[in-house]
Amino acid sequence: MATAGTAIEINALRVRRGKTEVLSGLVLSVPAGAVVGLLGPSGCGKTTLMRSIVGTQKTAGGDVLVLGEPAGSPGLRRRVGYMTQQASIYEDLSVRQNLKYFARVLSTGAEDVARVLELTDLSAKTDQLAASLSGGERSRLSLAAALLGRPELLVLDEPTVGLDPVLRADLWALFRLLADAGTTLLVSSHVMDEATRCDRLLLMREGTIIADDSPDGLLESTGTSTAEAAFLAIIAQDGSRKPPPKEQVAAPPPPAPRHRLSEGDTP
Numbered sequence: 009m010a011t012a013g014t015a016i017e018i019n020a021l022r023v024r025r026g027k028t029e030v031l032s033g034l035v036l037s038v039p040a041g042a043v044v045g046l047l048g049p050s051g052c053g054k055t056t057l058m059r060s061i062v063g064t065q066k067t068a069g070g071d072v073l074v075l076g077e078p079a080g081s082p083g084l085r086r087r088v089g090y091m092t093q094q095a096s097i098y099e100d101l102s103v104r105q106n107l108k109y110f111a112r113v114l115s116t117g118a119e120d121v122a123r124v125l126e127l128t129d130l131s132a133k134t135d136q137l138a139a140s141l142s143g144g145e146r147s148r149l150s151l152a153a154a155l156l157g158r159p160e161l162l163v164l165d166e167p168t169v170g171l172d173p174v175l176r177a178d179l180w181a182l183f184r185l186l187a188d189a190g191t192t193l194l195v196s197s198h199v200m201d202e203a204t205r206c207d208r209l210l211l212m213r214e215g216t217i218i219a220d221d222s223p224d225g226l227l228e229s230t231g232t233s234t235a236e237a238a239f240l241a242i243i244a245q246d247g248s249r250k251p252p253p254k255e256q257v258a259a260p261p262p263p264a265p266r267h268r269l270s271e272g273d274t275p
């Protein structure tokens with residue numbers, strides 16, 4: 009069982025994608041009712057981790073408990089909202105038709121559709137075809153769909169990518185509003201200045217969590233003044249703890265130079 013106050017509890021999670029072990033023994037705990045940022049370089053496994061949490065990723069070992077149930081349990085369908093990196097919407101349906109469709113799948117009503125339209129500021133766009141929406145509107149529609157059914161946990165994969173600063177600020181204000189009402193949000197991002205808006209930060213690198221702290225705690229422990237500098241400092245620390253790659257250890261020493269070239273020698 010998850011500990012009280014914990015929304016996600018992960019132990020020794022292993023995931024293979026293709027020939028690569030993307031997550032190898034990942035351990036993680038996400039507190040309930042907080043905005044938790046998941047940061048890390050491209051390809052480090054953020055999406056794979058999020059997919060494992062929402063139950064759409066085949067895993068090779070370990071436990072993923074979400075709101076006290078194994079990830080992907082049917083009972084979690086309405087309790088977990090997921091916004092993928094690419095907007096998951098039907099191009100040939102209007103904004104309202106998209107949301108009505110997803111609301112039907114979740115057995116939630118028309119008032120829920122109106123609620124999420126309002127929250128994502130899409131009420132003026134309800135009859136517009138999804139295909140003709142701007143990039144920012146598309147991602148807000150995708151977010152609106154994830155908000156249907158009032159999920160207790162929202163897993164958002166780079167929800168602010170490509171948005172202008174005003175829209176990004178609006179979305180972060182919405183995330184804060186939702187967290188204040190008790191929702192847990194796990195939000196991945198590449199934008200380091202967004203890190204300071206989180207209650208907690210998870211820094212990920214090469215399939216493992218290398219730091220789990222509050223933004224202030226992270227700055228303090230690294231003696232830095234920005235999230236970006238803190239992240240680089242932690243990556244440097246993490247790199248120096250790692251053993252050198254095998255081939256470096258196994259490689260024979262280079263042959264000693266037979267003679268040193270001196271000025272005037274022709275190489």
Ligand SMILES: Nc1ncnc2c1ncn2[C@@H]1O[C@H](COP(=O)(O)OP(=O)(O)OP(=O)(O)O)[C@@H](O)[C@H]1O
Pocket residue numbers: 025026027028030048049050051052053054055056057
């Ligand atoms: N279907 C797949 N088959 C093989 N390898 C995959 C597959 N999907 C992802 N990977 C690899 O798994 C690793 C982790 O990918 P993932 O999408 O989880 O990273 P990410 O941190 O979310 O990256 P980004 O920030 O660029 O979205 C990458 O090296 C990627 O190339």
